[in-house]
Structures are given as C-alpha cells and as structure tokens.
Amino acid sequence: xxxxxxxxxxxxxxxxxSIKRVAKRITEAKRAGDDVVVVVSAMGDTTDELIDLAxxxxxxxxxxxMDILLTAGxxxxxxxxxxxxxxxxxxxxxxxxxxxxxxxxxxxxxARIIDVSPSRxxxxxxxxxxxxxxxxxxxxxRTNDVTTLGRGGSDTTAVALAAALGADVCExxxxxxxxxxxxxxxxPSARKIxxxxxxxxxxxxxxxxxxxxxxCVEYARRYGVPVxxxxxxxxxxxxxxxxxxxxxGAPMEQPIIAGVAHDRSEAKxxxxxxxxxxxxxxxIFQVVAGSGVNLDMIVQNVSVASTGRTDISFTLxxxxxAAATAALTEHQPDIGFTSLQYDDMIxxxxxxxxxxxxxxxxxxxxxxxxxxxxxxxxxISTSEIRISVVTRADQLDDAVRAVHTAFDLDSSEEQAxxxxxxxx
Amino acid sequence: xxxxxxxxxxxxxxxxxSIKRVAKRITEAKRAGDDVVVVVSAMGDTTDELIDLAxxxxxxxxxxxMDILLTAGxxxxxxxxxxxxxxxxxxxxxxxxxxxxxxxxxxxxxARIIDVSPSRxxxxxxxxxxxxxxxxxxxxxRTNDVTTLGRGGSDTTAVALAAALGADVCExxxxxxxxxxxxxxxxPSARKIxxxxxxxxxxxxxxxxxxxxxxCVEYARRYGVPVxxxxxxxxxxxxxxxxxxxxxGAPMEQPIIAGVAHDRSEAKxxxxxxxxxxxxxxxIFQVVAGSGVNLDMIVQNVSVASTGRTDISFTLxxxxxAAATAALTEHQPDIGFTSLQYDDMIxxxxxxxxxxxxxxxxxxxxxxxxxxxxxxxxxISTSEIRISVVTRADQLDDAVRAVHTAFDLDSSEEQAxxxxxxxx
Numbered sequence: 001x002x003x004x005x006x007x008x009x010x011x012x013x014x015x016x017x018s019i020k021r022v023a024k025r026i027t028e029a030k031r032a033g034d035d036v037v038v039v040v041s042a043m044g045d046t047t048d049e050l051i052d053l054a055x056x057x058x059x060x061x062x063x064x065x066m067d068i069l070l071t072a073g074x075x076x077x078x079x080x081x082x083x084x085x086x087x088x089x090x091x092x093x094x095x096x097x098x099x100x101x102x103x104x105x106x107x108x109x110x111a112r113i114i115d116v117s118p119s120r121x122x123x124x125x126x127x128x129x130x131x132x133x134x135x136x137x138x139x140x141x142r143t144n145d146v147t148t149l150g151r152g153g154s155d156t157t158a159v160a161l162a163a164a165l166g167a168d169v170c171e172x173x174x175x176x177x178x179x180x181x182x183x184x185x186x187x188p189s190a191r192k193i194x195x196x197x198x199x200x201x202x203x204x205x206x207x208x209x210x211x212x213x214x215x216c217v218e219y220a221r222r223y224g225v226p227v228x229x230x231x232x233x234x235x236x237x238x239x240x241x242x243x244x245x246x247x248x249g250a251p252m253e254q255p256i257i258a259g260v261a262h263d264r265s266e267a268k269x270x271x272x273x274x275x276x277x278x279x280x281x282x283x284i285f286q287v288v289a290g291s292g293v294n295l296d297m298i299v300q301n302v303s304v305a306s307t308g309r310t311d312i313s314f315t316l317x318x319x320x321x322a323a324a325t326a327a328l329t330e331h332q333p334d335i336g337f338t339s340l341q342y343d344d345m346i347x348x349x350x351x352x353x354x355x356x357x358x359x360x361x362x363x364x365x366x367x368x369x370x371x372x373x374x375x376x377x378x379x380i381s382t383s384e385i386r387i388s389v390v391t392r393a394d395q396l397d398d399a400v401r402a403v404h405t406a407f408d409l410d411s412s413e414e415q416a417x418x419x420x421x422x423x424x
Numbered sequence: 425x426x427x428x429x430x431x432x433x434x435x436x437x438x439x440x441x442s443i444k445r446v447a448k449r450i451t452e453a454k455r456a457g458d459d460v461v462v463v464v465s466a467m468g469d470t471t472d473e474l475i476d477l478a479x480x481x482x483x484x485x486x487x488x489x490m491d492i493l494l495t496a497g498x499x500x501x502x503x504x505x506x507x508x509x510x511x512x513x514x515x516x517x518x519x520x521x522x523x524x525x526x527x528x529x530x531x532x533x534x535a536r537i538i539d540v541s542p543s544r545x546x547x548x549x550x551x552x553x554x555x556x557x558x559x560x561x562x563x564x565x566r567t568n569d570v571t572t573l574g575r576g577g578s579d580t581t582a583v584a585l586a587a588a589l590g591a592d593v594c595e596x597x598x599x600x601x602x603x604x605x606x607x608x609x610x611x612p613s614a615r616k617i618x619x620x621x622x623x624x625x626x627x628x629x630x631x632x633x634x635x636x637x638x639x640c641v642e643y644a645r646r647y648g649v650p651v652x653x654x655x656x657x658x659x660x661x662x663x664x665x666x667x668x669x670x671x672x673g674a675p676m677e678q679p680i681i682a683g684v685a686h687d688r689s690e691a692k693x694x695x696x697x698x699x700x701x702x703x704x705x706x707x708i709f710q711v712v713a714g715s716g717v718n719l720d721m722i723v724q725n726v727s728v729a730s731t732g733r734t735d736i737s738f739t740l741x742x743x744x745x746a747a748a749t750a751a752l753t754e755h756q757p758d759i760g761f762t763s764l765q766y767d768d769m770i771x772x773x774x775x776x777x778x779x780x781x782x783x784x785x786x787x788x789x790x791x792x793x794x795x796x797x798x799x800x801x802x803x804i805s806t807s808e809i810r811i812s813v814v815t816r817a818d819q820l821d822d823a824v825r826a827v828h829t830a831f832d833l834d835s836s837e838e839q840a841x842x843x844x845x846x847x848x
Contacts (some may be wrong), residue, residue, distance in 0.1 A: 016481050019481055043825065050500065056440035057507050057508045058508060058511035060506045060511070062506070062510050064514075064517065065507045065510070068499055068502070068506075068520075069499070069503035069507075072503075075495065075496040075499065076493060078492070079489040079490070079493035079496075080493065081477065082492075083481050083482045083486060083490075084482060087481065093488065093489075094492055096470040096492075096570075144523060175624060195465075419727040
C-alpha cells in the first residue's frame with residue numbers, strides 16, 4: 001500500500017462533469033488499496049472571473065485582498081470534489097491551505113512555503129478518508145493571513161505536501177501525456193520522456209518547458225520526491241522525475257540528451273560603447289539587479305583596442321524590459337555608455353542532458369546542426385548539462401526541429417496531442 | 425467618536441457597482457469620525473449558484489463540504505469590498521469568520537455562535553482601518569472546521585461582533601426602510617416604526633416579520649446591543665431596536681401596539697377522537713417533539729361527554745408537516761385517535777405591543793375588528809405582549825388590514841417601497 005499525492009489542475013476540474021470524472025479516478029486509486037491525498041486548483045475560468053471582478057472594483061487591488069479573493073476558487077473546487085467522491089461511496093474531506101498546515105512567508109501573491117505541518121491531513125488519511133487540499137494557498141505564520149503562491153503554486157503545494165507526508169509519489173495530472181523531448185506543437189515527432197533526473201528537469205523548466213514550474217522541481221529535488229507527470233485524460237504512464245534507479249536495481253536510463261527546450265519570453269538588451277575599465281560590468285549588473293530584474297545570459301564583446309570601449313549584451317524576461325531599461329538610463333552618466341538597444345525578437349533554444357557531461361563534441365554537433373539549417377547564433381551559454389543559444393525569434397522553430405533531429409530524438413510516430421501549459 | 429458595526433446583505437453587494445456604492449457609504453461614516461466594522465453577506469445570487477453546482481455533483485452533499493463551498497461566497501464579497509474601500513483612500517482589511525474569532529458549535533449548516541474573540545478586528549480598528557468581516561460563518565472550537573450559521577446568519581454575526589466589541593450600535597442595512605407596523609405589500613398605509621423594544625421585536629420576528637431573524641434579536645437582547653434596521657438605498661433613519669430610553673432621558677416612546685405581523689408558513693394538524701384521559705395530550709406532544717418538530721399554537725376542544733373523546737389541534741411550520749404526520753401515524757395504536765387532518769391553508773395574524781399588558785380590552789377590540797370584517801377565527805393564543813389568531817389563508821390579508829386600521833396604525837401616506845425579506 002502506497003501513499004500517493006495527486007494534483008489536478010484547473011482544466012481537469014473545469015465543470016461538474018470533469019469533477020465527477022476526476023472523483024472516479026481518485027476512488028479507483030483508493031479502492032486499489034492506496035492512500036490518496038489530492039491537491040486541486042480552482043475550476044477552469046474561476047480565477048480569471050475573480051480577477052475581472054476585482055478590476056471592476058479598483059484598478060489597483062491590494063495584494064492581501066487579492067489573495068483572499070483568489071483563494072475562494074480552490075474553496076469551491078475542493079468542496080465540490082469532496083462531495084463528488086463521497087457520492088461514489090468513499091469518505092472524503094477537504095482542507096484549506098491553513099487547515100493543511102501550509103505555512104508561507106508574507107509576500108502576498110507570490111509567497112514561498114516555509115513549512116508544511118500536515119497533521120490533519122495525516123489524521124484524515126489514517127481514518128481511511130481521501131484528503132482534498134486546496135492548492136496555490138497557505139497562511140502566514142505570524143498573522144494567519146491568507147497567501148497565494150503565484151504561478152505553478154498548486155504543483156508546489158502538491159510536492160511540498162508529498163515531502164511532508166513522506167508520500168511514495170506525487171502525481172501531477174495535466175492535459176498532456178508527460179514531458180516531451182521537445183514541444184510537440186513544433187516538433188510533431190517529439191517523444192515522451194519516460195524518466196528524467198531532477199537536474200535535467202530543472203534545466204528544462206528553466207529553459208522554457210512549461211509542463212512543470214521551476215520551483216516545483218526545485219522542491220521535489222531538495223526533498224527527493226518522485227514526481228509523475230501524466231495526463232488526466234488517459235491512464236497511460238507519463239514521465240517520472242526522479243534520481244532513484246529503476247526497481248530492478250539497474251542504473252537509471254541515461255541517454256546523452258534529454259530534450260530540447262525553447263523560450264520566446266526573453267528579450268536582449270545591448271549596452272553600446274561601455275568604457276572597458278575594471279568595475280564597469282559589475283556596476284551595470286548592480287544597477288539591473290537593483291531594479292529587481294533577473295538576468296539570464298550575458299555576453300561581453302572583445303574590447304576595441306583603438307577606442308578602449310566595448311559592448312555588453314544580456315538577456316532577461318521581456319516582462320522586465322521596461323524596468324531594466326529605465327534603471328540603466330537613469331545611471332547612463334555614471335556608467336558612461338553611449339546608447340541602449342532593446343530587442344525582443346529573439347528566441348532561446350536549450351539542449352539539455354546529464355549525459356553531455358561525459359560526452360565530448362555535443363556543442364560541436366549542436367552548432368553544426370544549426371549552421372546546416374542556416375540559423376545564426378547570437379549568444380551562447382552553457383552549464384554542465386545544458387547548452388543554450390539565442391537565435392532570431394522567427395528562426396527558433398526551425399532551430400528546434402534541426403537540433404531535435406540531429407540528436408536522434410525523433411520518434412517514428414507523430415504526437416496528436418496539443419501541448420499546453422499548466423495554470424496555477 | 426462611536427464604534428459602529430454595519431451589516432450589508434447580499435442585495436446590497438450584488439455587483440461591482442453596488443459594492444462601490446456601499447464602499448462609499450462606509451468611507452463616509454469613517455470620515456465622519458466613527459470607527460467602522462462591516463459584516464457582509466455573499467453577493468446577490470452567489471449562494472444559489474454554489475448550491476446549484478453542488479447539486480450537479482451530488483444529490484446529497486455532505487454538510488461539512490457544503491459549508492466550505494458556501495463560505496467561498498463571503499470570501500469574494502468581503503475582499504472586493506475591502507478593495508473598493510481602499511480605492512477610495514481608506515485603509516480596509518477583510519477577515520474570515522475564523523480570523524474574526526467567531527467560534528461556533530459543530531452543527532454544520534446551522535451552527536450556533538459559542539464565543540466571539542475579535543482581537544484581530546479590534547487591532548485593525550485601533551490601527552485606523554475599516555475591518556470587513558465575513559458574515560454567516562465561523563469555525564468549530566475543537567477542529568477548526570468551517571461552519572455556517574444558517575438563515576439570517578450574517579445578521580447574527582453582526583450583532584454578536586457588536587456585542588463582543590462593545591459597539592455603540594449595530595446597523596443592519598437591508599432593502600427596506602426599517603420595521604413597519606405591517607407588511608406594506610399588504611397594508612400600503614403601514615408606518616415605519618421609529619423605536620421598538622427587544623421583546624416586541626422578538627414577538628414580531630417570531631410571528632412572521634422577516635426584516636430581522638429571531639436569533640439575531642435574541643442575541644441583541646441578551647447583550648443589550650442597540651440594532652438600527654435601515655435601508656442601504658437611502659440615508660433615512662430606520663428603526664431602532666433597543667430598551668434604552670431616549671437621549672433626553674424621557675421614557676421610551678411606548679404606544680400600546682407596535683404592529684401587526686402575519687405568517688403564511690404554518691399548517692394545522694387536527695387529531696380526531698382522542699380518548700379524553702389524563703396523559704394522552706402529553707403523549708401526543710412527546711411524539712411530535714421526538715420527531716424534531718416545534719409546535720406553535722395548541723387547542724383542545726371541550727370533550728364530548730357522551731363519547732369521552734376530544735379533538736386536539738396544533739399549528740407547526742408547514743415544512744415540518746410530513747415529519748409530524750409520520751410520527752403521529754406510527755403511534756396511532758398507542759395514542760388511540762381515529763384520524764388525522766392536515767390543513768396548510770391557514771394564516772396567522774399577530775398583534776404585538778408591550779403596551780397591551782396594561783391596557784384592557786385589546787383582545788376584545790381585535791376580535792370585534794375581525795368579526796366586523798367577516799373573518800372567522802379558528803385558533804387563538806396569547807402572550808403578555810402578543811395576541812395571535814389563525815384564519816383561513818385567503819382571508820389573512822383582509823384580516824391584517826382590518827386590525828391595522830382598528831388600532832389606528834394607518835399612516836396618512838402610502839409606502840412606495842417593496843417590502844422584502846433578508847437573505848442570510
């Protein structure tokens with residue numbers, strides 16, 4: 001008998017019929033002999049409707065009140081799901097983030113989980129009931145105020161709860177069959193990945209794969225929670241994210257390359273004609289960091305000897321473009337550059353695989369594949385298990401397909417499913 | 425500077441515009457120098473929509489989950505109202521029943537308040553903020569589970585909070601101008617009552633006046649909370665429910681008669697041919713009480729000497745008719761009656777006034793007025809400050825008008841407003 005934490009997103013509980021379908025799935029797991037704890041998001045469009053209501057009342061809703069408003073969504077979905085399960089003859093009880101012991105910091109709207117004390121959940125499970133827990137929400141330790149965890153929050157709730165309960169696996173139900181070697185909308189021959197390590201999944205998530213949020217994977221890695229990403233619309237096995245070897249004791253399946261991720265959400269800022277003297281680069285990145293912006297890739301051109309000046313480029317989330325540009329412009333006299341160029345027509349391709357650490361020639365093969373496809377590389381960055389390149393945005397799809405093929409990732413059958421993102 | 429608790433019902437916060445209007449009213453009270461705590465119900469149709477969702481999922485929703493579901497409604501209205509107030513430049517924070525310290529017993533769906541510990545509300549008020557509190561909900565002491573208070577629950581929350589905070593007044597905002605001498609839909613010349621005692625208001629509520637629920641008035645009387653029933657659509661003074669004398673120190677205005685209430689929700693059961701021996705009546709009322717039904721009026725006919733048998737009639741809420749009938753039928757051999765008659769075509773008229781205690785002839789005048797109007801009286805019951813009579817349902821409106829006129833309650837101007845009930 002295993003303890004399973006299952007997480008269902010908003011699209012899986014969008015209406016009464018969906019809720020009944022999910023309830024049936026949960027009772028089947030329970031009747032198969034496992035203990036089941038369920039984390040659920042708000043129904044389909046509820047969150048958008050609540051945000052719309054807030055906008056009708058005020059252009060700038062206080063974040064504390066916004067959190068109270070939004071958490072009404074899970075209250076509705078979790079109680080309905082508990083009712084639907086009870087209707088199938090299985091005892092079920094729903095719990096708010098507070099009742100489930102999800103303690104967070106007090107950053108409303110994007111709180112981080114500090115601790116999970118799921119004694120009530122454990123008691124419900126021990127009594128033979130299915131426990132339904134509101135995803136995406138917690139309470140502050142000090143004031144008992146309601147917080148929300150921001151995007152991907154329900155996945156994080158599920159993994160955190162699985163860690164605190166010592167669950168055998170955390171199943172993330174979504175509208176796709178698992179994690180793929182590339183986005184099937186771009187690469188129809190992309191293969192579903194059966195097993196992937198935390199490190200690889202982290203790099204995939206950080207590089208634009210939307211099926212799992214970065215913080216959820218970070219949490220799973222830190223606590224060693226096996227995460228099973230699978231479809232709520234089929235019973236097929238999905239993708240297992242874990243570092244544990246296969247049950248036979250064989251070493252974990254480890255192909256050289258796990259997959260190709262892409263990201264269209266970044267922009268590039270080039271700072272032109274910076275005096276090439278010590279400390280200037282540091283000053284620039286101080287200024288950018290001071291505006292609350294996280295940089296991604298950085299390139300400094302070779303200094304032009306005759307002028308003693310250089311150009312510095314970096315990428316950042318396009319949504320932070322305005323803040324970074326404003327901060328740099330404010331410090332232009334201080335830094336001494338002549339102009340700024342802002343470019344949001346870029347795309348980023350990342351090749352990810354723990355196997356590349358021990359296989360030389362991966363980057364050579366990558367660059368050759370892109371070159372053969374006529375794609376220009378504007379920036380490069382690497383980690384132990386990832387190589388990322390920046391291309392023109394309109395060449396990104398071709399680049400992903402070329403690299404996917406070059407590294408023998410293509411499957412013989414094409415994917416019919418639409419690859420979507422997770423909500424909250 | 426006074427501390428005012430204001431309660432707004434669902435029709436006062438039915439949409440974004442209504443919420444903004446209520447927010448404006450609250451900020452005006454705050455800017456006039458008073459401390460303001462607001463209790464709010466769910467928006468307009470929210471509760472019905474949530475009940476409908478539950479019905480789509482299961483025919484018999486567990487009551488614990490139903491309470492979690494329904495309390496989502498106040499979460500939405502209270503956070504939106506806090507946002508709207510903030511938007512007008514006044515600090516506002518919303519609080520759930522739990523955060524407001526509303527502790528109840530564990531009878532889900534119709535919990536009773538055990539205690540209110542509003543330290544967070546007091547702190548918010550002390551910091552200069554308007555505190556918005558979810559009506560209709562609390563938490564159990566032992567398990568911290570969410571409960572709802574049942575019909576009229578938000579009014580009770582408001583009065584209980586006013587008592588715990590030592591508020592100067594509890595203002596109940598509704599869609600009518602106050603408590604009237606009769607339902608203006610039946611008696612267009614009904615007058616608004618300016619002041620009424622707790623006892624009279626209790627009798628009015630118990631006799632069918634829907635503007636305040638019985639338990640809310642009971643709570644107000646027990647803790648001596650002055651309740652001001654007024655319209656959220658006008659700034660007119662409404663009805664003050666209190667035992668406190670007028671400010672000038674003059675005794676409270678005390679007309680003989682406060683008003684005429686009516687009730688169409690009762691039914692009459694007649695038990696035919698009961699053996700007229702000691703203990704039979706007691707046995708009957710044991711049986712009825714054992715089925716969880718509250719009796720209202722009881723009449724035992726004079727025994728027929730030749731047979732040694734009698735008839736016993738009583739009234740009860742029509743919604744309890746089936747339960748009482750079933751219980752009595754089950755015990756027919758034991759009690760020994762020949763048949764049961766069930767009649768839900770009755771109406772009840774009640775004349776209420778603390779002044780009638782010291783004024784003889786009130787009942788004579790009442791019976792004369794009904795007789796002159798050609799209305800037959802089927803049952804009578806009295807208390808110190810109330811006389812109730814049962815008539816045919818289709819004669820009830822005429823009866824109310826005749827009695828209202830006979831006791832000089834008619835106003836010279838007719839009411840234009842529609843007299844509605846309160847929600848929850």
